[in-house]
Amino acid sequence: MITRDECRACDADDPLASLRQEFLLGEDEIYLDGNSLGPVSRGAQRCLDDVVEVQWARGLVRSWNNAGWMDAPLRLGDRIARLIGAHEGEVLVADTLTFLLAKLIGGALELRPDRHVIITDAVNFHSDLYIVAAMARTAGREILVKTIDRDDLDDHLDEDVALVMLTHVDFRTGEMLDMSRITGRVHEAGALMLWDLAHSAGAVPLDMTDSGVDFAAGCGYKYLNGGPGAPAFMYVAPRWHGVLRNPLPGWLGHARPFEFEPEYDSAPGMRAYVTSSPSILALSALDGALDVWDRVTMSQVRAKSLALTDLFISLVEESMPGIFEVVTPREHQRRGSQVALRHRDGYGIIQALIERGVIGDFRAPDICRFGFTPLYLRFVDVYDAVSILSEVIATSAHLDERFAQRLSVT
Ligand SMILES: *Cc1c(COP(=O)(O)O)cnc(C)c1O
Numbered sequence: 001m002i003t004r005d006e007c008r009a010c011d012a013d014d015p016l017a018s019l020r021q022e023f024l025l026g027e028d029e030i031y032l033d034g035n036s037l038g039p040v041s042r043g044a045q046r047c048l049d050d051v052v053e054v055q056w057a058r059g060l061v062r063s064w065n066n067a068g069w070m071d072a073p074l075r076l077g078d079r080i081a082r083l084i085g086a087h088e089g090e091v092l093v094a095d096t097l098t099f100l101l102a103k104l105i106g107g108a109l110e111l112r113p114d115r116h117v118i119i120t121d122a123v124n125f126h127s128d129l130y131i132v133a134a135m136a137r138t139a140g141r142e143i144l145v146k147t148i149d150r151d152d153l154d155d156h157l158d159e160d161v162a163l164v165m166l167t168h169v170d171f172r173t174g175e176m177l178d179m180s181r182i183t184g185r186v187h188e189a190g191a192l193m194l195w196d197l198a199h200s201a202g203a204v205p206l207d208m209t210d211s212g213v214d215f216a217a218g219c220g221y222k223y224l225n226g227g228p229g230a231p232a233f234m235y236v237a238p239r240w241h242g243v244l245r246n247p248l249p250g251w252l253g254h255a256r257p258f259e260f261e262p263e264y265d266s267a268p269g270m271r272a273y274v275t276s277s278p279s280i281l282a283l284s285a286l287d288g289a290l291d292v293w294d295r296v297t298m299s300q301v302r303a304k305s306l307a308l309t310d311l312f313i314s315l316v317e318e319s320m321p322g323i324f325e326v327v328t329p330r331e332h333q334r335r336g337s338q339v340a341l342r343h344r345d346g347y348g349i350i351q352a353l354i355e356r357g358v359i360g361d362f363r364a365p366d367i368c369r370f371g372f373t374p375l376y377l378r379f380v381d382v383y384d385a386v387s388i389l390s391e392v393i394a395t396s397a398h399l400d401e402r403f404a405q406r407l408s409v410t
Contacts, residue, residue: 010307032377036371051281070278096229103247119157150166157188167198173328173340346368
Protein backbone atom coordinates (compact mmCIF):
# COMPACT_ATOMS: atom_id res chain seq x y z
CA MET A 1 0.00 0.00 0.00
CA ILE A 2 1.21 3.52 -0.77
CA THR A 3 2.56 5.29 2.31
CA ARG A 4 1.93 8.77 3.65
CA ASP A 5 5.52 9.70 2.83
CA GLU A 6 5.00 8.67 -0.80
CA CYS A 7 1.93 10.95 -0.89
CA ARG A 8 4.05 13.79 0.46
CA ALA A 9 6.54 13.15 -2.32
CA CYS A 10 3.72 13.40 -4.89
CA ASP A 11 2.76 16.77 -3.39
CA ALA A 12 6.34 17.97 -3.61
CA ASP A 13 6.31 17.15 -7.36
CA ASP A 14 2.85 18.61 -8.00
CA PRO A 15 2.92 21.56 -10.46
CA LEU A 16 -0.43 22.79 -9.04
CA ALA A 17 0.63 22.66 -5.37
CA SER A 18 1.09 26.43 -4.95
CA LEU A 19 -2.52 27.17 -5.97
CA ARG A 20 -3.80 25.94 -2.62
CA GLN A 21 -2.61 29.23 -1.10
CA GLU A 22 -5.23 31.01 -3.20
CA PHE A 23 -8.02 29.43 -1.14
CA LEU A 24 -9.21 30.16 2.39
CA LEU A 25 -9.24 26.64 3.78
CA GLY A 26 -8.80 25.47 7.36
CA GLU A 27 -5.69 23.35 7.91
CA ASP A 28 -7.65 21.05 10.21
CA GLU A 29 -10.17 20.04 7.54
CA ILE A 30 -10.10 18.04 4.32
CA TYR A 31 -12.60 19.39 1.86
CA LEU A 32 -13.96 16.70 -0.48
CA ASP A 33 -17.13 18.56 -1.40
CA GLY A 34 -15.93 21.16 -3.91
CA ASN A 35 -18.24 19.44 -6.40
CA SER A 36 -21.18 20.71 -4.34
CA LEU A 37 -19.91 24.11 -3.15
CA GLY A 38 -16.44 25.32 -4.07
CA PRO A 39 -14.50 27.17 -1.32
CA VAL A 40 -13.75 30.91 -1.13
CA SER A 41 -10.67 32.08 -2.96
CA ARG A 42 -8.58 35.17 -2.32
CA GLY A 43 -9.55 36.31 -5.80
CA ALA A 44 -13.26 36.15 -4.98
CA GLN A 45 -12.72 37.99 -1.72
CA ARG A 46 -10.69 40.71 -3.46
CA CYS A 47 -13.31 41.30 -6.14
CA LEU A 48 -16.15 41.36 -3.63
CA ASP A 49 -14.35 43.94 -1.51
CA ASP A 50 -13.76 46.09 -4.57
CA VAL A 51 -17.30 45.88 -5.87
CA VAL A 52 -18.77 46.87 -2.51
CA GLU A 53 -16.30 49.48 -1.33
CA VAL A 54 -15.47 51.15 -4.63
CA GLN A 55 -17.87 50.33 -7.44
CA TRP A 56 -21.09 50.30 -5.45
CA ALA A 57 -20.24 52.61 -2.53
CA ARG A 58 -18.60 55.37 -4.56
CA GLY A 59 -19.65 54.71 -8.15
CA LEU A 60 -23.32 54.07 -7.34
CA VAL A 61 -25.51 53.96 -10.44
CA ARG A 62 -22.66 55.28 -12.60
CA SER A 63 -20.95 51.91 -12.22
CA TRP A 64 -23.38 50.33 -14.66
CA ASN A 65 -21.44 52.28 -17.28
CA ASN A 66 -18.09 52.93 -15.65
CA ALA A 67 -17.29 49.64 -13.93
CA GLY A 68 -18.25 47.35 -16.80
CA TRP A 69 -21.31 45.99 -14.99
CA MET A 70 -23.38 45.73 -18.17
CA ASP A 71 -20.74 43.68 -19.92
CA ALA A 72 -19.99 41.39 -16.99
CA PRO A 73 -22.28 38.50 -18.11
CA LEU A 74 -20.49 38.25 -21.47
CA ARG A 75 -17.02 39.06 -20.15
CA LEU A 76 -17.27 36.26 -17.58
CA GLY A 77 -18.71 34.03 -20.28
CA ASP A 78 -15.53 34.56 -22.28
CA ARG A 79 -13.45 33.57 -19.26
CA ILE A 80 -15.43 30.33 -18.87
CA ALA A 81 -15.35 29.64 -22.64
CA ARG A 82 -11.66 28.83 -22.34
CA LEU A 83 -12.44 26.11 -19.79
CA ILE A 84 -15.10 24.38 -21.87
CA GLY A 85 -13.53 24.53 -25.32
CA ALA A 86 -15.69 27.34 -26.68
CA HIS A 87 -14.79 30.66 -28.30
CA GLU A 88 -15.33 34.23 -27.18
CA GLY A 89 -18.90 35.36 -27.61
CA GLU A 90 -20.37 31.85 -27.21
CA VAL A 91 -20.91 31.73 -23.45
CA LEU A 92 -23.13 33.84 -21.20
CA VAL A 93 -23.17 33.95 -17.38
CA ALA A 94 -26.64 34.52 -15.94
CA ASP A 95 -29.41 33.19 -13.69
CA THR A 96 -28.89 29.75 -12.18
CA LEU A 97 -28.63 26.44 -13.95
CA THR A 98 -32.25 25.33 -13.85
CA PHE A 99 -33.36 28.66 -15.39
CA LEU A 100 -30.77 28.40 -18.16
CA LEU A 101 -31.90 24.85 -18.94
CA ALA A 102 -35.45 26.20 -19.21
CA LYS A 103 -34.33 28.82 -21.73
CA LEU A 104 -32.40 26.30 -23.81
CA ILE A 105 -35.14 23.66 -23.77
CA GLY A 106 -37.85 26.18 -24.66
CA GLY A 107 -35.77 27.68 -27.47
CA ALA A 108 -34.72 24.29 -28.84
CA LEU A 109 -38.30 23.02 -29.08
CA GLU A 110 -39.11 25.91 -31.42
CA LEU A 111 -36.29 24.82 -33.71
CA ARG A 112 -37.82 21.37 -34.29
CA PRO A 113 -41.54 22.21 -34.76
CA ASP A 114 -42.30 18.90 -36.52
CA ARG A 115 -40.94 16.72 -33.74
CA HIS A 116 -42.61 16.05 -30.42
CA VAL A 117 -40.24 14.04 -28.19
CA ILE A 118 -37.60 15.12 -25.66
CA ILE A 119 -35.32 12.39 -24.36
CA THR A 120 -33.58 12.59 -21.03
CA ASP A 121 -31.99 10.26 -18.52
CA ALA A 122 -34.28 8.66 -15.94
CA VAL A 123 -31.58 9.17 -13.28
CA ASN A 124 -30.83 12.76 -14.27
CA PHE A 125 -30.65 15.37 -11.51
CA HIS A 126 -34.19 15.99 -10.25
CA SER A 127 -34.18 19.70 -11.09
CA ASP A 128 -33.40 18.83 -14.72
CA LEU A 129 -36.30 16.38 -14.77
CA TYR A 130 -38.73 18.89 -13.25
CA ILE A 131 -37.83 21.70 -15.62
CA VAL A 132 -37.90 19.57 -18.76
CA ALA A 133 -41.36 18.30 -17.82
CA ALA A 134 -42.58 21.85 -17.18
CA MET A 135 -41.15 23.20 -20.45
CA ALA A 136 -42.85 20.34 -22.30
CA ARG A 137 -46.19 21.14 -20.62
CA THR A 138 -46.01 24.79 -21.62
CA ALA A 139 -44.60 24.32 -25.13
CA GLY A 140 -47.85 25.21 -26.87
CA ARG A 141 -48.01 21.82 -28.55
CA GLU A 142 -48.08 18.20 -27.42
CA ILE A 143 -44.57 17.22 -26.23
CA LEU A 144 -43.67 13.84 -24.79
CA VAL A 145 -40.73 13.61 -22.37
CA LYS A 146 -39.16 10.15 -22.46
CA THR A 147 -36.98 9.35 -19.45
CA ILE A 148 -34.79 6.47 -20.51
CA ASP A 149 -31.84 4.36 -19.43
CA ARG A 150 -29.10 6.43 -21.08
CA ASP A 151 -27.29 3.28 -22.21
CA ASP A 152 -30.26 2.55 -24.50
CA LEU A 153 -30.23 6.00 -26.14
CA ASP A 154 -29.55 4.64 -29.64
CA ASP A 155 -32.77 2.57 -29.49
CA HIS A 156 -34.87 5.68 -28.85
CA LEU A 157 -33.44 8.00 -31.50
CA ASP A 158 -35.92 8.40 -34.35
CA GLU A 159 -37.53 11.15 -36.45
CA ASP A 160 -39.85 12.15 -33.58
CA VAL A 161 -37.02 13.29 -31.32
CA ALA A 162 -36.58 17.06 -31.13
CA LEU A 163 -34.06 17.29 -28.27
CA VAL A 164 -31.85 15.09 -26.14
CA MET A 165 -30.82 16.48 -22.75
CA LEU A 166 -28.20 14.63 -20.72
CA THR A 167 -25.91 15.42 -17.82
CA HIS A 168 -22.34 14.78 -18.89
CA VAL A 169 -21.02 13.60 -15.50
CA ASP A 170 -23.58 11.77 -13.37
CA PHE A 171 -24.00 13.67 -10.10
CA ARG A 172 -24.40 10.47 -8.08
CA THR A 173 -22.01 7.96 -9.60
CA GLY A 174 -19.44 10.26 -11.22
CA GLU A 175 -19.75 8.40 -14.54
CA MET A 176 -18.76 10.56 -17.52
CA LEU A 177 -20.49 10.07 -20.85
CA ASP A 178 -18.90 10.21 -24.31
CA MET A 179 -19.94 13.69 -25.37
CA SER A 180 -18.70 13.55 -28.97
CA ARG A 181 -20.11 10.13 -29.76
CA ILE A 182 -23.53 10.83 -28.26
CA THR A 183 -23.80 14.29 -29.84
CA GLY A 184 -22.93 12.75 -33.21
CA ARG A 185 -25.61 10.06 -32.86
CA VAL A 186 -28.22 12.62 -31.85
CA HIS A 187 -27.38 14.76 -34.86
CA GLU A 188 -27.59 11.76 -37.21
CA ALA A 189 -31.17 11.37 -35.99
CA GLY A 190 -31.85 15.03 -36.80
CA ALA A 191 -32.28 16.03 -33.16
CA LEU A 192 -30.59 18.71 -31.07
CA MET A 193 -28.25 18.06 -28.12
CA LEU A 194 -28.26 19.87 -24.79
CA TRP A 195 -25.57 18.97 -22.25
CA ASP A 196 -25.72 19.75 -18.53
CA LEU A 197 -22.14 20.50 -17.46
CA ALA A 198 -22.82 20.95 -13.71
CA HIS A 199 -20.19 18.35 -12.75
CA SER A 200 -17.95 18.85 -15.79
CA ALA A 201 -16.95 22.51 -16.01
CA GLY A 202 -13.68 22.95 -14.14
CA ALA A 203 -13.61 19.21 -13.49
CA VAL A 204 -12.79 17.59 -16.83
CA PRO A 205 -11.51 18.85 -20.21
CA LEU A 206 -14.36 19.79 -22.53
CA ASP A 207 -14.55 20.84 -26.15
CA MET A 208 -17.88 22.29 -27.15
CA THR A 209 -16.62 23.09 -30.63
CA ASP A 210 -15.01 19.75 -31.50
CA SER A 211 -17.83 17.76 -29.91
CA GLY A 212 -20.36 19.58 -32.11
CA VAL A 213 -22.55 20.45 -29.12
CA ASP A 214 -25.62 22.60 -29.83
CA PHE A 215 -26.34 23.86 -26.32
CA ALA A 216 -24.87 23.44 -22.86
CA ALA A 217 -25.19 24.94 -19.39
CA GLY A 218 -23.42 24.50 -16.08
CA CYS A 219 -23.01 25.77 -12.53
CA GLY A 220 -20.85 28.59 -11.20
CA TYR A 221 -20.76 27.39 -7.61
CA LYS A 222 -19.38 23.86 -7.96
CA TYR A 223 -15.91 23.35 -9.44
CA LEU A 224 -15.71 27.00 -10.56
CA ASN A 225 -15.91 28.18 -6.91
CA GLY A 226 -18.17 31.19 -7.60
CA GLY A 227 -19.87 31.05 -4.18
CA PRO A 228 -23.20 29.78 -2.83
CA GLY A 229 -25.91 30.29 -5.44
CA ALA A 230 -23.41 31.75 -7.94
CA PRO A 231 -24.75 32.51 -11.42
CA ALA A 232 -24.62 29.74 -14.00
CA PHE A 233 -23.34 29.76 -17.58
CA MET A 234 -24.78 28.72 -20.92
CA TYR A 235 -23.22 27.90 -24.27
CA VAL A 236 -24.97 28.23 -27.63
CA ALA A 237 -23.13 27.05 -30.77
CA PRO A 238 -22.55 30.01 -33.10
CA ARG A 239 -24.71 28.39 -35.81
CA TRP A 240 -27.73 28.97 -33.53
CA HIS A 241 -27.00 32.62 -32.69
CA GLY A 242 -29.82 34.76 -34.00
CA VAL A 243 -31.85 31.57 -34.58
CA LEU A 244 -32.46 30.17 -31.09
CA ARG A 245 -34.98 32.41 -29.35
CA ASN A 246 -35.01 33.21 -25.66
CA PRO A 247 -38.35 31.92 -24.37
CA LEU A 248 -38.03 34.14 -21.27
CA PRO A 249 -37.26 37.53 -22.82
CA GLY A 250 -36.60 40.57 -20.70
CA TRP A 251 -35.49 44.13 -21.18
CA LEU A 252 -31.76 43.47 -20.95
CA GLY A 253 -31.88 40.97 -23.81
CA HIS A 254 -33.42 43.63 -26.04
CA ALA A 255 -31.31 45.15 -28.80
CA ARG A 256 -31.98 48.63 -27.34
CA PRO A 257 -32.93 48.24 -23.65
CA PHE A 258 -32.88 51.96 -22.92
CA GLU A 259 -35.26 52.85 -25.74
CA PHE A 260 -38.02 51.23 -23.62
CA GLU A 261 -39.79 49.89 -26.72
CA PRO A 262 -43.04 47.96 -26.21
CA GLU A 263 -42.12 45.33 -28.85
CA TYR A 264 -39.32 42.86 -28.17
CA ASP A 265 -36.40 42.92 -30.59
CA SER A 266 -33.70 40.50 -29.56
CA ALA A 267 -30.10 41.63 -29.06
CA PRO A 268 -27.56 39.84 -31.27
CA GLY A 269 -25.35 36.97 -30.09
CA MET A 270 -25.43 35.62 -26.55
CA ARG A 271 -26.88 38.86 -25.20
CA ALA A 272 -30.22 37.59 -26.52
CA TYR A 273 -30.37 35.14 -23.60
CA VAL A 274 -30.09 37.78 -20.90
CA THR A 275 -33.42 38.37 -19.19
CA SER A 276 -32.95 40.53 -16.11
CA SER A 277 -30.47 42.79 -14.39
CA PRO A 278 -27.32 40.80 -13.67
CA SER A 279 -26.51 40.16 -10.01
CA ILE A 280 -23.31 42.18 -9.85
CA LEU A 281 -22.23 41.08 -6.38
CA ALA A 282 -22.59 37.44 -7.34
CA LEU A 283 -20.87 37.97 -10.69
CA SER A 284 -17.93 39.69 -9.04
CA ALA A 285 -17.33 36.76 -6.67
CA LEU A 286 -17.32 34.43 -9.67
CA ASP A 287 -15.05 36.80 -11.58
CA GLY A 288 -12.47 36.71 -8.80
CA ALA A 289 -12.85 32.94 -8.44
CA LEU A 290 -11.96 32.52 -12.11
CA ASP A 291 -8.54 34.18 -11.65
CA VAL A 292 -6.93 30.98 -10.42
CA TRP A 293 -8.07 29.18 -13.58
CA ASP A 294 -5.91 31.53 -15.66
CA ARG A 295 -2.88 29.83 -14.11
CA VAL A 296 -3.70 26.22 -15.10
CA THR A 297 -4.65 24.20 -18.13
CA MET A 298 -7.50 21.73 -18.03
CA SER A 299 -5.10 18.94 -18.96
CA GLN A 300 -3.02 19.66 -15.83
CA VAL A 301 -6.21 19.67 -13.78
CA ARG A 302 -7.34 16.41 -15.35
CA ALA A 303 -4.03 14.63 -14.81
CA LYS A 304 -4.06 15.48 -11.10
CA SER A 305 -7.76 14.72 -10.73
CA LEU A 306 -7.26 11.20 -12.10
CA ALA A 307 -4.21 10.67 -9.90
CA LEU A 308 -6.20 11.75 -6.80
CA THR A 309 -9.24 9.61 -7.60
CA ASP A 310 -7.04 6.59 -8.48
CA LEU A 311 -5.25 7.00 -5.16
CA PHE A 312 -8.50 7.28 -3.20
CA ILE A 313 -10.02 4.19 -4.84
CA SER A 314 -6.95 2.03 -4.29
CA LEU A 315 -6.48 3.13 -0.67
CA VAL A 316 -10.17 2.45 0.11
CA GLU A 317 -10.01 -1.00 -1.45
CA GLU A 318 -6.71 -1.96 0.16
CA SER A 319 -7.50 -0.70 3.65
CA MET A 320 -11.19 -1.70 3.80
CA PRO A 321 -11.65 -4.64 1.43
CA GLY A 322 -15.28 -5.59 0.81
CA ILE A 323 -16.75 -2.68 2.81
CA PHE A 324 -17.79 -0.39 -0.05
CA GLU A 325 -18.94 -0.85 -3.60
CA VAL A 326 -16.99 1.61 -5.75
CA VAL A 327 -19.74 2.88 -8.02
CA THR A 328 -17.57 5.27 -10.06
CA PRO A 329 -16.08 3.73 -13.22
CA ARG A 330 -12.42 2.63 -13.09
CA GLU A 331 -11.76 3.56 -16.73
CA HIS A 332 -10.37 7.04 -16.87
CA GLN A 333 -12.37 8.03 -19.94
CA ARG A 334 -15.61 7.22 -18.07
CA ARG A 335 -14.75 8.97 -14.80
CA GLY A 336 -15.51 12.56 -13.76
CA SER A 337 -13.73 14.17 -10.78
CA GLN A 338 -15.56 12.47 -7.93
CA VAL A 339 -15.72 9.03 -6.36
CA ALA A 340 -18.98 7.49 -5.15
CA LEU A 341 -18.90 4.69 -2.59
CA ARG A 342 -22.04 2.70 -1.92
CA HIS A 343 -22.79 1.68 1.65
CA ARG A 344 -26.12 1.01 3.37
CA ASP A 345 -25.11 3.28 6.28
CA GLY A 346 -23.76 5.98 3.98
CA TYR A 347 -25.48 8.88 5.74
CA GLY A 348 -23.95 8.00 9.13
CA ILE A 349 -20.54 7.48 7.55
CA ILE A 350 -20.57 10.95 6.01
CA GLN A 351 -21.75 12.55 9.26
CA ALA A 352 -19.04 10.73 11.28
CA LEU A 353 -16.44 11.90 8.74
CA ILE A 354 -17.66 15.50 8.93
CA GLU A 355 -17.29 15.40 12.74
CA ARG A 356 -13.67 14.35 12.14
CA GLY A 357 -12.97 17.17 9.66
CA VAL A 358 -13.42 15.24 6.41
CA ILE A 359 -16.18 16.91 4.42
CA GLY A 360 -17.98 14.81 1.82
CA ASP A 361 -21.68 14.42 1.18
CA PHE A 362 -24.41 11.83 0.99
CA ARG A 363 -26.77 11.24 -1.91
CA ALA A 364 -29.81 9.09 -1.22
CA PRO A 365 -30.35 6.23 -1.02
CA ASP A 366 -26.86 4.91 -0.26
CA ILE A 367 -24.06 6.93 -1.90
CA CYS A 368 -21.11 8.50 -0.04
CA ARG A 369 -19.83 11.11 -2.49
CA PHE A 370 -16.33 12.59 -2.51
CA GLY A 371 -15.30 15.37 -4.88
CA PHE A 372 -11.63 15.80 -5.85
CA THR A 373 -10.62 19.29 -6.81
CA PRO A 374 -6.98 19.50 -7.93
CA LEU A 375 -6.63 23.25 -7.32
CA TYR A 376 -6.38 22.84 -3.55
CA LEU A 377 -6.37 19.15 -2.63
CA ARG A 378 -3.11 17.43 -1.76
CA PHE A 379 -2.23 13.76 -2.14
CA VAL A 380 -1.64 13.66 1.60
CA ASP A 381 -5.22 14.87 2.13
CA VAL A 382 -6.46 11.82 0.26
CA TYR A 383 -4.27 9.58 2.40
CA ASP A 384 -5.50 11.16 5.63
CA ALA A 385 -9.15 11.09 4.54
CA VAL A 386 -8.97 7.36 3.90
CA SER A 387 -7.23 6.77 7.26
CA ILE A 388 -10.04 8.62 9.02
CA LEU A 389 -12.65 6.70 7.02
CA SER A 390 -10.96 3.44 8.10
CA GLU A 391 -11.11 4.54 11.72
CA VAL A 392 -14.84 5.35 11.40
CA ILE A 393 -15.52 1.90 9.96
CA ALA A 394 -13.28 0.09 12.45
CA THR A 395 -14.95 1.75 15.46
CA SER A 396 -18.50 1.72 14.00
CA ALA A 397 -18.67 5.46 14.77
CA HIS A 398 -21.14 5.82 11.90
CA LEU A 399 -23.75 3.73 13.72
CA ASP A 400 -24.17 6.33 16.47
CA GLU A 401 -27.86 7.04 17.05
CA ARG A 402 -27.28 10.79 16.53
CA PHE A 403 -27.05 10.03 12.81
CA ALA A 404 -30.47 8.34 12.65
CA GLN A 405 -32.11 11.72 11.91
CA ARG A 406 -31.07 13.38 8.61
CA LEU A 407 -30.30 17.08 8.30
CA SER A 408 -32.10 19.00 5.54
CA VAL A 409 -28.95 19.37 3.42
CA THR A 410 -27.19 16.01 3.15
C1 LIG B 1 -26.16 21.19 -9.07
C2 LIG B 1 -27.00 20.80 -10.23
C3 LIG B 1 -28.08 21.59 -10.62
C4 LIG B 1 -28.48 22.78 -9.75
O1 LIG B 1 -29.02 23.80 -10.42
P1 LIG B 1 -29.35 25.26 -9.81
O2 LIG B 1 -30.57 25.61 -10.54
O3 LIG B 1 -28.17 26.11 -10.17
O4 LIG B 1 -29.52 25.14 -8.34
C5 LIG B 1 -28.79 21.21 -11.75
N1 LIG B 1 -28.45 20.11 -12.47
C6 LIG B 1 -27.41 19.32 -12.10
C7 LIG B 1 -27.05 18.09 -12.89
C8 LIG B 1 -26.67 19.64 -10.96
O5 LIG B 1 -25.67 18.85 -10.57
